Every structure is written in structure tokens, then in C-alpha cells.
Amino acid sequence: MSAIDFGLSADLFAEAFPFHLVLNRKLEVVQAGRSLCRHCPGLEIGKSFSRAFRIQRPEVALDFLEICSSTHKLFLIGSLDVQDLFLKGQMMLDESSDCLYFIGSPWLHANTELKQFGLKLNDFALHDPAADFLLLFKSNKAALDDTTQLATKLREEKEWAQVTLGSIGDGVIATSIEGRVTYMNQVAEQMVGLSQYKAKGQLLEQVLKLVDEISQHSHADFLRQALKDKRSVAMPSPAMLLQTNGAPCVIEGMLTPIQGGQAGTIGMVIVFHDISDRQHLIRQLEFQSTHDHLTHLPNRLLLCDRIVQAIAQARRHIEQVALLFLDLDRFKTINDSLGHQVGDQLLKLVAERLSSVIRETDTVCRLGGDEFVLLVAEIEQHEFISQVAEKVLNVLRAPFHVSGYVLSISASIGISLYPDDAADVDVLLKHADLAMYQAKSRGRNNFQFFDATMDLRAARRLSLESSLRAALEREELQLYYQPKLDLISHRVVGFEALIRWHSHEHGAVPPDRFIPIAEETGLIMPIGEWVIDETCRQIAQWRAEGYDDMPVAINISLIQLTRTDLENTLVGHLHKHGIPSRLIELEFTESVLLQDFETAMDALQSLRRLGFTLTIDDFGVGYSSLNYLNRFPINVLKIDRSFVTSACEDQDAAIIVQAVVNLSHDLKLSVIAEGCETVEQLDYLKRIACDQVQGYLISRPMPAADVRQFLDSDYLYQ
Numbered sequence: 218m219s220a221i222d223f224g225l226s227a228d229l230f231a232e233a234f235p236f237h238l239v240l241n242r243k244l245e246v247v248q249a250g251r252s253l254c255r256h257c258p259g260l261e262i263g264k265s266f267s268r269a270f271r272i273q274r275p276e277v278a279l280d281f282l283e284i285c286s287s288t289h290k291l292f293l294i295g296s297l298d299v300q301d302l303f304l305k306g307q308m309m310l311d312e313s314s315d316c317l318y319f320i321g322s323p324w325l326h327a328n329t330e331l332k333q334f335g336l337k338l339n340d341f342a343l344h345d346p347a348a349d350f351l352l353l354f355k356s357n358k359a360a361l362d363d364t365t366q367l368a369t370k371l372r373e374e375k376e377w378a379q380v381t382l383g384s385i386g387d388g389v390i391a392t393s394i395e396g397r398v399t400y401m402n403q404v405a406e407q408m409v410g411l412s413q414y415k416a417k418g419q420l421l422e423q424v425l426k427l428v429d430e431i432s433q434h435s436h437a438d439f440l441r442q443a444l445k446d447k448r449s450v451a452m453p454s455p456a457m458l459l460q461t462n463g464a465p466c467v468i469e470g471m472l473t474p475i476q477g478g479q480a481g482t483i484g485m486v487i488v489f490h491d492i493s494d495r496q497h498l499i500r501q502l503e504f505q506s507t508h509d510h511l512t513h514l515p516n517r518l519l520l521c522d523r524i525v526q527a528i529a530q531a532r533r534h535i536e537q538v539a540l541l542f543l544d545l546d547r548f549k550t551i552n553d554s555l556g557h558q559v560g561d562q563l564l565k566l567v568a569e570r571l572s573s574v575i576r577e578t579d580t581v582c583r584l585g586g587d588e589f590v591l592l593v594a595e596i597e598q599h600e601f602i603s604q605v606a607e608k609v610l611n612v613l614r615a616p617f618h619v620s621g622y623v624l625s626i627s628a629s630i631g632i633s634l635y636p637d638d639a640a641d642v643d644v645l646l647k648h649a650d651l652a653m654y655q656a657k658s659r660g661r662n663n664f665q666f667f668d669a670t671m672d673l674r675a676a677r678r679l680s681l682e683s684s685l686r687a688a689l690e691r692e693e694l695q696l697y698y699q700p701k702l703d704l705i706s707h708r709v710v711g712f713e714a715l716i717r718w719h720s721h722e723h724g725a726v727p728p729d730r731f732i733p734i735a736e737e738t739g740l741i742m743p744i745g746e747w748v749i750d751e752t753c754r755q756i757a758q759w760r761a762e763g764y765d766d767m768p769v770a771i772n773i774s775l776i777q778l779t780r781t782d783l784e785n786t787l788v789g790h791l792h793k794h795g796i797p798s799r800l801i802e803l804e805f806t807e808s809v810l811l812q813d814f815e816t817a818m819d820a821l822q823s824l825r826r827l828g829f830t831l832t833i834d835d836f837g838v839g840y841s842s843l844n845y846l847n848r849f850p851i852n853v854l855k856i857d858r859s860f861v862t863s864a865c866e867d868q869d870a871a872i873i874v875q876a877v878v879n880l881s882h883d884l885k886l887s888v889i890a891e892g893c894e895t896v897e898q899l900d901y902l903k904r905i906a907c908d909q910v911q912g913y914l915i916s917r918p919m920p921a922a923d924v925r926q927f928l929d930s931d932y933l934y935q
């Protein structure tokens with residue numbers, strides 16, 4: 218008994234603590250106070266402690282080491298034999314005997330209870346004031362330590378919670394079970410615009426004023442229900458928080474019940490944060506992905522969505538839906554000649570005008586480039602669609618003022634209808650697009666309704682396009698040559714190279730059909746270059762074979778002139794085949810030159826400097842403008858076939874042809890007439906002093922092999 222050294226002898230110890238117990242490692246009772254032995258019959262020396270007692274407090278397992286770790290705690294031990302007899306005291310380890318000492322006394326509330334347990338005062342400690350004090354002091358100190366530790370722990374936990382709640386970015390509000398605010402952190406104070414002091418005791422819905430972001434309906438019912446349900450629930454999303462002293466913000470958050478042990482749910486904690494920025498960003502991204510960045514009109518994605526909705530509604534109400542596919546006429550010319558900025562400004566103004574003619578229920582969308590689509594829904598009468606199309610053409614008629622320029626523009630519109638033309642969004646769009654092409658080919662600035670024959674044409678066209686892509690590689694292209702006859706010498710003075718396509722799939726396809734497709738798809742660039750190369754090669758071959766030098770004319774498309782480095786391409790092929798530039802004539806139609814005047818002018822000037830002969834082809838159709846004749850650096854004017862054909866039948870046409878020849882001569886231009894098929898035409902052309910002639914009368918276009926024979930026959934037409 219050395220570690221528990223109270224300075225008492227063993228006898229005196231037994232006398233001093235009549236309720237003590239000594240337990241070995243196995244928790245067997247090795248010694249017990251005499252009063253304890255007397256009052257607890259189940260207690261036997263050498264038997265297990267658990268046969269007679271159970272430890273009420275602290276909550277420790279019946280394990281020697283675990284009890285050892287709680288020796289600083291106040292122990293409450295209940296007797297299994299005597300009901301309501303509890304001993305309070307402390308467990309102490311005596312290291313020398315490796316035993317646990319329980320030093321305690323019965324837990325009584327009043328002296329009267331002594332009798333009930335058959336106890337007498339002298340059952341208690343020897344009235345040694347020092348030992349009593351020591352015991353009292355020790356056990357009280359242990360209890361005090363316990364309480365202090367608990368209080369410190371609680372204070373620390375509270376502080377930790379305060380600091381944590383104060384420093385997190387989320388707003389936190391706690392409520393009682395009745396839904397009255399009991400706590401708010403600083404973030405919550407700022408977000409709701411109320412101090413914790415003012416908010417405490419108020420109902421949650423009075424402090425956290427939540428409304429639906431779109432309908433602005435109050436979410437108070439939701440909050441009340443959440444409190445009632447006592448389960449974790451997310452706030453309706455996105456909810457808008459109305460602040461007492463600031464702009465509303467959009468929040469998201471959770472409501473979670475606070476569990477109070479046996480007491481069950483004692484309140485709710487609401488954690489929320491501001492997602493206004495995120496929401497704003499989401500909206501922005503949403504807008505960007507569904508709208509055109511330049512005009513801010515809906516884009517194809519949103520349009521398709523709206524078409525689906527419009528069709529669904531039309532199906533319910535037995536109405537029609539119309540798609541007006543609109544393409545600006547010659548927008549590219551403005552864009553290329555005045556620059557993209559002017560083009561962009563113009564598109565914005567067009568967007569504004571288009572938006573001004575539609576109803577609120579309709580949609581104007583920009584598909585990209587100069588293509589717009591108008592979705593007109595809820596149509597009961599067919600005439601209404603034509604009226605809208607007319608309105609659109611009209612609204613674009615007034616000139617646009619952009620960056621100091623006054624620009625006139627028109628549009629071609631194709632119209633498809635649900636349910637007549639299709640019930641599917643893509644097909645409806647495709648049909649409107651086809652109809653738009655029809656409008657373009659009918660002279661622009663008009664509208665056309667889709668009809669089924671257009672679809673067939675489109676399919677054929679698509680098939681031609683894919684075959685054309687392979688034509689060069691498969692060597693399906695060939696040049697034919699049509700002679701040009703000089704009307705003074707009556708000799709062939711040159712040829713025009715005309716392309717021919719013998720398609721594997723489609724047979725002989727005339728250039729009128731495939732050149733426009735090649736121009737639209739850009740295939741004209743490789744095809745045009747092939748024409749240049751093949752012409753140069755052929756000229757070189759004829760020269761090598763000893764024929765007189767014969768200039769050959771090549772037809773040049775707009776894209777070749779404006780989008781390729783035509784000069785260098787030509788010069789490169791001249792070098793490759795070793796022929797001079799004077800043997801190449803270049804033919805441009807009026808439309809090619811006028812669509813992009815400045816670029817065309819620059820290109821023509823450098824081509825002229827390089828020594829090429831430049832011809833205006835098909836003069837008389839299209840613009841028929843004499844104004845530019847003296848401005849372009851051209852050498853030859855070719856009168857269109859239609860004038861030649863009608864000159865002999867129509868007096869007016871004859872006068873015009875005569876005037877054109879005279880004017881050209883005044884301007885020092887040579888004149889050639891194409892499409893001469895009859896002797897009358899030829900005589901007439903000679904009479905009016907036309908310089909050269911080309912046409913079936915002289916010869917149809919022929920392959921290179923036939924040209925030799927033609928030249929060998931020393932053709933001379935009198």
C-alpha cells in the first residue's frame with residue numbers, strides 16, 4: 218500500500234475507509250471495507266467485482282486498464298444486492314501491488330437514509346479530520362477537474378463553431394423548432410440586410426425573404442413546410458433573396474434539422490450562398506450559345522427550338538407555320554469592296570429592320586453570313602405569309618446609311634410551310650433554302666414558295682456537285698476550241714477555249730450547269746487553273762507542230778479574279794509551257810467586273826500590263842452599262858449572242874448593235890460578235906464593221922484534235 222500513500226497504516230486504512238474495495242488486474246475483489254462486506258452479501262473476497270457491483274459512472278468497460286485511465290474521475294458504483302445503494306468515490310492505482318483501490322462512501326442525500334440502509338455514522342470514515350478532508354478534497358478536486366475540463370471543452374467547441382461559422386463564406390441561420398431565428402453569422406447578416414440582434418426571435422420567413430426568381434412568388438410556404446417536415450431539403454433553385462438594404466441576389470442553399478439527442482429535432486440550420494455572379498455567367502453563356510454575336514438575334518440553335526414549339530402549337534390549333542429564308546442580294550460585293558466593318562454594320566441594321574416587321578410571337582434569326590430566317594407562327598390564312606414577305610422586301614428597300622456610305626440592298630426569300638412542305642425542322646429549313654435559291658435565280662428581290670420539284674433539282678444538283686469534285690482527278694474534263702473569224706481578212710485569228718465535262722455518272726454535262734456549281738463550291742479555283750494550264754499546254758503543242766500563233770481566249774470567273782492570285786497563276790503556266798502572254802485572251806462577263814469593281818479594276822490593270830488581251834464577254838445582257846467601258850483597261854468587247862440573233866429580225870436590236878460597234882471603235886476597242894449562226898447575221902455584222910465573229914456558222918466548239926484538221930483545211934469564209 219505504498220503508491221496510495223495517505224500516511225495511514227493498513228489497519229487504520231481499513232478503519233478509515235469502511236466502504237473501500239481493492240481489485241486485482243482480473244477485477245477480482247482482493248480486499249473490501251468492513252461496512253461494505255456487511256451490507257453487500259454478494260461481495261466475496263476472491264470473486265469477480267461484477268458479481269456484486271456495476272459501475273454507473275463514468276461510462277467505462279469492466280476492464281482494468283480502462284478503469285485505470287479514468288482514475289481522475291468520480292466513480293458511482295451501484296450495488297447489485299441492495300437496491301438504491303450507490304457508492305461514490307474514486308478509483309486509484311496502487312502501482313506496487315498492481316491493484317485498483319476504490320475509496321468511497323455511500324451516496325446519501327440525508328442522514329435519514331442511513332437507517333434505510335442499516336448504516337450508522339461510524340460506518341463511515343474514521344473521524345480523523347485530516348483523512349476526511351483529504352478524501353473530500355481529493356474527490357471534489359477530481360469532480361472539479363472534470364467539470365472544468367468539460368466547461369473548457371464546451372467553451373472551446375463554442376468558440377470553434379463561432380469562428381468557423383464566422384469565417385465561412387456561406388450565410389448560416391439557425392432557428393428554433395418554431396422557426397424563430399436563434400443565430401445568424403455575419404455573412405447571413407449582410408445578405409439579408411439585418412443584424413443578428415434584430416433578427417433573433419423573428420420568424421425565418423420574415424428574415425429570409427425568398428421569392429421565385431422568375432414569377433417573384435414568395436417561398437415563405439416552402440420555408441414553413443421545410444420546418445414542419447424536419448428533414449434536409451434544398452432551397453428551390455434558383456431562389457431570389459430580397460434584401461432589406463440592397464439589390465436582390467440569387468441564392469442556393471440547404472435546410473437541415475438540428476438534432477438535440479433524446480429531445481429530437483430542436484431547430485433548423487439554413488446554409489446558403491449568393492450565386493448571382495454564377496447565375497449571371499450562366500445566363501450570359503446561355504445567351505451566347507443561342508444568339509448571334511453580331512446582331513444579337515437568335516441563332517440556328519434557338520430558331521430550331523422555336524420551330525419545334527411553333528409546330529407543336531400549330532398541330533394543336535390546326536394552324537400553319539412559315540419559314541422565310543432570306544439571303545441578301547449582292548451583300549458579298551459590299552463586304553468585299555467596303556470592308557467587313559461596313560458589312561457588319563449593314564447586317565446589324567438589316568437585323569433591326571427585320572425585327573421591326575414581325576409580331577412578338579415570331580422570331581427573326583441570323584443563320585450566319587447574310588442569311589436570316591423569319592419564323593412566322595400561328596398562321597390561319599395563307600395570304601398572310603405573302604404579306605409578311607412583301608413587308609420584308611419593302612422594309613429593306615430604303616437605303617442604309619453606314620459609315621458615310623449610302624447602301625441599297627435587296628433580298629431573295631424562300632418560303633416553306635408546315636404542314637404542307639414538311640413536318641420536320643431540318644427539312645423545312647432545307648425547303649425554304651431551296652426556295653430562296655429559286656428566288657435568286659428568278660432575278661433576286663422576290664420571294665418564292667417551295668414546291669416539290671425544287672427538291673428534285675436539289676438532289677440532282679447535290680449529285681452533280683459530288684461528281685464534279687472527282688472530275689479533275691478522273692480526267693473527265695476536256696477543252697473544246699471555237700474559232701474566231703476576222704471579218705476583214707476572213708481568216709481564223711484565234712480560238713475560245715470552252716470546257717466540256719464527260720461525267721462518268723451523268724454523261725456530258727454542259728458548262729451552264731456545272732460552272733455555277735463550281736463557282737458556288739469554290740471548285741472553280743482548281744478547275745479554272747486546270748483550264749489555264751491545259752490551254753497553255755495546247756498552244757505550246759500547236760506551236761511545236763508548226764501552226765501559226767493563235768491566241769486562245771479563256772473564260773474567267775469572279776472568284777478566279779478576286780480570290781486567287783490570277784496574275785501569278787497565269788504567269789506561272791506561261792513559263793511552264795514557254796508561251797508569251799499575247800497568246801492568251803481573258804474573257805470576263807460584265808457581272809464579274811461590276812460585282813467587285815475596285816478589285817476587278819486593279820486586277821485588270823496588272824493583267825493588261827503583263828500583256829494579256831482583255832475581253833468583256835456577253836455584252837448587252839445584265840448591266841449593259843456603257844459607262845465603265847472607257848474606265849476598264851479592256852481591248853475587246855464581245856456582243857452577246859442574243860443581240861446577234863435578234864439583230865436581223867428586230868430593227869431596234871440592229872440599231873443597238875450598230876451603236877455598240879460604233880461606240881467601241883470610238884473607244885479604240887475591237888468588237889467581236891458571238892452566236893453567229895446564219896449567213897444573214899454574218900453579212901449584217903460585216904456591214905456594220907464588226908471586227909470578228911464567232912458562231913456555229915463558222916464552227917461549233919471542237920476538240921483539239923479536230924482543230925488541226927480545221928486549220929489544215931485553210932478555212933477561209935467569204
Ligand SMILES: Nc1nc2c(ncn2[C@@H]2O[C@H](COP(=O)(O)O[C@H]3[C@@H](O)[C@H](n4cnc5c(=O)[nH]c(N)nc54)O[C@@H]3COP(=O)(O)O)[C@@H](O)[C@H]2O)c(=O)[nH]1
Nearest residue numbers: 715716728729732748772773774834892893894912913918
Ligand atoms: N469560267 C468558265 N466558264 C466557261 C468555261 N467554258 C465555258 N464556260 C462558260 O459556260 C457557258 C456555256 O458555255 P458553252 O456551253 O461552251 O457555250 C458556249 C458556246 O458553245 C456557245 N456558242 C458559240 N457559238 C454559238 C452559236 O452560234 N449558237 C449558240 N446557240 N451557241 C453558241 O456559246 C457559249 C460561248 O460562251 P461565251 O463566249 O463564253 O459567252 C458560257 O457562259 C461560257 O462562258 C470555262 O472554261 N471557264
